[in-house]
Amino acid sequence: VGPGFSLGQYGTNFNRHNTWWEQGHAWMDYCARSQFLLQQGEGVQDVLVFIGESSPNMGSERPEIRELGLDYDQVTDTKLAQMFVRDGKLCTPLGRSYYFMALSGGEQPTLALLRRLKDFVTAGACIIGPRPKGQPTLEGYPESDAEYQTMVDELWGPEGSNDGKIQDLTIAEAADKTGLKADFTGGQGDTRLLFIHRSTKDAEVYFISNQLKEYRTERCTFRVSGLVPELWNAQKGTMEAVPAWTEQDGMTEISLSFGPEESCFIVFRAPAEGDVQYASISQALNGMPDEPLPGLEIIRAEYGQFMPSGIVDVTDKLNGMIRDGHINVQAGNSMAGGDPAFGTVKSTKVNYTVGGKAGTAEVQENGRLILPQPGESGELHITTAFYGRIPASFSGQRAPQPADVTAQVQARIYGGEYIFNAGDISASGITLANGLGAPRLRLIYKVGGEIRDLQFTPDMTVNLARHKDEPRIVMEDGEPYWLTPAPGEVALTDTKGNTLQAHVEDVPAPIAVDGSWQVHFSQKWGREWDSQLPQLVSLSEAEDEDVKYFSGTAVYKSAFTIPEDYLNDDLVLELRLGQVYVIAELFVNDEDMGILWNEPYSKDITKAVQPGVNTVEVRVTNQWINRLIGDERLPIDYEQKGIRYAEWPEWMQHPEHRTSGRTTFVAWRHWNAEDSLVPAGLVGPVVIKPYAKVRIGD
Secondary structure, three states: OEEEOEOHHHOEOOOOOOOOOOOOHHHHHHHHHHHHHHOOOEEOOOEEEEOOOOOOOOOOOOHHHHOOOOOEEEEOHHHHOOOEEEOOEEEOOOOOEEOEEEEOOOOOOOHHHHHHHHHHHHOOOEEEOOOOOOOOOOOOOOHHHHHHHHHHHHHHOOOOOOOOOOEOOOHHHHHHHHOOOOOEEOOOHHHOOEEEEEEOOOOEEEEEEOOOOOOEEEEEEEOOOOEEEEEEEOOOOEEEEOOOOEEEOOEEEEEEEEOOOOEEEEEEEEEOOOOOOEEEEEEEEOOOOOOEOOOOEEEEEEEEOOOOOOEEEOHHHHHOOOEOOEEEEEEOHHHHOOOOOOOOOOEEEEEEEEOOEEEEEEEEOOEEEEEOOOOOOOOEEEEEEEEEOOOOOOOOOOOOOOEEOHHHHHHHHHOOOOEEEHHHOOOOOOOOOOOOOOOEEEEEEEEOOEEEEEEEOOOOEEEOEOOOOOOEEEEEOOEEEEEEOOOEEEEEEEOOOOEEEEEEOOOOOOEEOOOOEEEEEEEOOOOEEEEEEOOOOOHHHOOOHHHHOOOEEEEEEEEEEEOHHHOOOOEEEEEEOEEEEOEEEEEEOOEEEEEEOOOOOEEEOOOOOOOEEEEEEEEEEOOOHHHHHHHOOOOOOOOEEOOEEOOOOHHHOOHHHOOOOOOEEEOEOOOOOOOOOOOOEEEEOOEEEEEEEEEOOO
16 A cells, blocks of 8 residues: 655655556666766865864855855865975875865854964965854964964954955855866756766766756856767757867867756867867747747736745745744744755844844854843844854845736737737836845746746846747768758857858648547556546646546557658657646657656657557656545544554554545655645646758858
C-alpha cells in the first residue's frame, strides 16, 4: 500500500511506491549523466569566504557573489591553517586557488587568526573585511590586548581609514582590484541563469540551469578563449557543435535557448584553430502571431519597491503574536509562512521598543525569540522584523505600499499585447524607501492552473505569450542546416564577414491528433478498467470519481494519418504532446520513442511513421495527490494521532479486511478532502509539427 512512509511534513519518500517509479529511470539517467560530468576535474571557485571560528559553524548563500558571475568556496579556521599563498592567490594543498578572501565570520576574530591573516597579506594575498571591534576571549588578558590592537592597526590601518593591507571592500570592488572577470554571465537579477564550472586537464565544463518555468533565450559569456564550444544534453545523452559564437577579450559569447527549468552543459575541448567559425545568426519567420499563455489570468500587478529576494517582512506577524506584553516564539519558516531562502541558514532580525526604549535582537533559524530581554520592562512593540537570508548590506527598511497597476497590465493583455517592456508600466506618487533599490513591476498571474509570482526591473521584458515553435540550426558533417516551423529566411555570418543564407517559402500544416482516445487505467495496487475520452482534458475534471481521483498510469491510444508528401528528406516531423501531467512514455507504431518528463514533451518521429494511418500510444503517469485527496473523502480506517497514524491498522496484515474503499495509506497527511485537485494525465493538444530542413548556403 502506498505512498507509505513519508519524510514528515516534507513529503513522500523516494522509493518504489512512487507512482512514476518505473518511468522515472529517464530522469535518473539525466541525473546520473549530470553528476558524472560534475565530478570531473576540479571546481572553479574564484572567491574564498571565511565564515568564522565559532562552533557550530554553517555557511550561507552569498547572492552578491553569484550576481557578479562568480562562484565561491567557504572555509573555517581549521582549513585556513592549511592554506598558503602563491602568485598572489590563496591556495589549498589540493590545488585550488582563489583571487581573494572575504571575511564574514563576525567582527571579533581571535589573535591567532589575525596572525594568520598577517602571514597571508605579507605573502601578497588580497583579503577584504570589516575592521575588528575587539577580542572574543580573555586569553592572555591584559597583555594580549596590546598585541591585538597593534595587529589590527597594522592590518587595517589607522582607525577611520580604509587603506590598510586588509580593506573593507565589497565583493565587486575586490574583483576590480584583483582584475577578476566574471566566469559566466547569462540573464540578470533574480532571473539570471545559474552555473557550475569544472575544469579538467582536457576541458572546461559548464553546467547551466534555467531556474524559471519559462522559455528563454540569453546571450551567455564564458571565461574561456581559443576553444570550440559544444552543447551536451544530459537529458538526451547527445553532444553537438554550437553553431555560432564569438570571442573577445578572453571571453566566449554564445546565444543559448532553454525550455522551462531546463539545463545544459557547455563543454570546451578542441582548439578553435582552422575551423570555420560562425559568429552571428539572423532568423526571420513569417505568419506566427503572438498568442497568450494557456489559461493566462492576471491576478494582480503592483509597481513599487519590494523586499529583496530571500527576505520576508514579519513585523506585523510578530506584533500579532505578542501576549501580555511578551513574545516567546520559535523563529523559523512557520513564522514566515514558508521557506524564503531554500538551502541557506536564515535568521530573524528585530528592532523593537520596550517602554519607549529601543532595542535590537537577532536569532538564528529555529532559535527562540524572547522579548522583552532581561532587564527590560514596559510595553513591547515590534518596530521592524525580517526573516530570511539577510546580508550585512540589507538596509532594514520595510517596503512601502506599492501601487496597484493591474488595470494597466490587463489593458495590454486585452489589446493582444503579450510581450512588453516592464518599464512601460509605472505609477506616479508612490513612496520610496532608502536601500531597497529602484521600483519594480511585480506580476502575480495564473498559467495552466499554476500561480506564478515574478518581479521585473524597468529594463526587463515581460513575456506572457505562448511559446512559439522556434527555428534552430544543426550541424551535420560540419555543414549547417536550418530547421524551421514556418516560412522565413536565415543568414549565418562567419568571423571573416562571409554570409551564408537560406530561404523557405512554405512549410506543410500541422496535423492534429484529435477526436476520441481509448484509455486504459491502471491504478497502483488498485483496479484496472478501460474508458473512452471524447476529447483530451485533465482527468481531475472528469465526472466519474474513479477517473477524477485517479493516480497511476493511464494508457492513451489513438491514430493519425500522414500524407505521403510529408515523408521526404526536406521535412522533419515532431510529435508534440502538449500539456502532460507528469511523465509520459511514447510509442509510435509500437516503436518505443522514449520517456518524456519535461516541457516541451516532444519527439522527432520522422523515422517511425509511414504514409497513411499510424498509431500512437502514450502512457502517462500522474502523482499521488488526487487519489490522496479522494481518499480523504472516505472514512478513515486507521487510528490517528494528529495528522499522523497512531499505530499500524489491522488490515495491513489482512488486506481483505479493509472495507473503507480507500486504496492509499500515508504516515503523514499532507492533503485534505477540501484541497484542490491538480491537473492529471494527457491534456494536449497533441500535434504533429512539420519542420522544413534546408542546407544553409544552397
